Amino acid sequence: MRIILFTLLLAFGFSSSFSQQPVIVSPQWLNENIKDPDLVILYTGFVIKADYDREHIEGSRFLWPDWLAFDKPEGSMYAPDAITATKVLQELGINKNSKIVICHKGSDVTIAARMFMTLEHFGLKGQVSFLNGGIEAWKKAGYTVTNKLPEFKKGNYVATVAGTLVDKDYVLGALNTKSSEIVDARAKRWYDGDPTGNPRDGHITGAKNIPYPDMIDSTNSIKPVSILEKNFSTVVPGKDKEVVVYCFIGQTACVDYLVGRSLGYKMKVYDGSMQEWSRDTTLPMEKTIKQ
Numbered sequence: 001m002r003i004i005l006f007t008l009l010l011a012f013g014f015s016s017s018f019s020q021q022p023v024i025v026s027p028q029w030l031n032e033n034i035k036d037p038d039l040v041i042l043y044t045g046f047v048i049k050a051d052y053d054r055e056h057i058e059g060s061r062f063l064w065p066d067w068l069a070f071d072k073p074e075g076s077m078y079a080p081d082a083i084t085a086t087k088v089l090q091e092l093g094i095n096k097n098s099k100i101v102i103c104h105k106g107s108d109v110t111i112a113a114r115m116f117m118t119l120e121h122f123g124l125k126g127q128v129s130f131l132n133g134g135i136e137a138w139k140k141a142g143y144t145v146t147n148k149l150p151e152f153k154k155g156n157y158v159a160t161v162a163g164t165l166v167d168k169d170y171v172l173g174a175l176n177t178k179s180s181e182i183v184d185a186r187a188k189r190w191y192d193g194d195p196t197g198n199p200r201d202g203h204i205t206g207a208k209n210i211p212y213p214d215m216i217d218s219t220n221s222i223k224p225v226s227i228l229e230k231n232f233s234t235v236v237p238g239k240d241k242e243v244v245v246y247c248f249i250g251q252t253a254c255v256d257y258l259v260g261r262s263l264g265y266k267m268k269v270y271d272g273s274m275q276e277w278s279r280d281t282t283l284p285m286e287k288t289i290k291q
Helices: 002-011 027-033 049-054 082-091 109-124 134-140 168-177 188-192 225-233 253-263 273-277
Strands: 039-044 061-063 070-072 075-078 099-104 128-131 180-184 242-246 266-270
Touching: 027 128, 027 134, 039 109, 075 273, 082 109, 099 109, 099 134, 109 128, 109 253, 128 134, 168 180, 168 242, 168 266, 168 273, 225 253, 242 253, 242 273, 253 266
Parallel strands: 039 061, 039 099, 099 128, 180 242, 242 266
Antiparallel strands: 070 075
């Protein structure tokens, strides 16, 4: 009987993917699912723990971004190895069946998007959602916050590297083979070639531009789907080709990553971004020719 039922489910197009979470969720969605025992809310952003201690959505756990994206002498925003990531995620109570919602405060959309991408990079793709508008949207919708700290057990999730983050050799190979669309997520002025303080200005040769600020509205929420679709489709025709996004250090590009994922694009992030690329004179760069 079980075999017959499974066969019928496959025949009607159901598979393990049907349980995947929406990439971007509303406060209403979170409120409807908040009692799910597998749900884990991670409160993150450029906030100190005292901000979290003062108010958060009930059950939220504090995720300090530096645990999963840290600086070192070689550069900024490095992801840890899988062993370190496993320790962090288990300490946050993440299990293999967890359904994770990233919640940010205020304007911390970019770092929250980085955390979203990082969790997908460590094998949790389809199990992570981004709360649109963060805690402010939650409160505006009339839902309560608390200062009560949650109690939870250590998790059992073991991180694996899914390859969401790529390096300069991957990008160079994609340029040479045209296997991916390379997209600069910075504001157009930086893409065009205005001075940035990097050794070289401009953009990766052949890269297109989808500025991440165009994805975010004045309330620090992701804009409506119709706008997002236009932002992407006018630059990247079709969703069959992989899209690799970059920025200055691999943070703001994650907004493009988040949006692209929500629209069904095949997304990756070049982690070194311009911090690395502009310093290697063997790598091609160009500026926009202004009329």
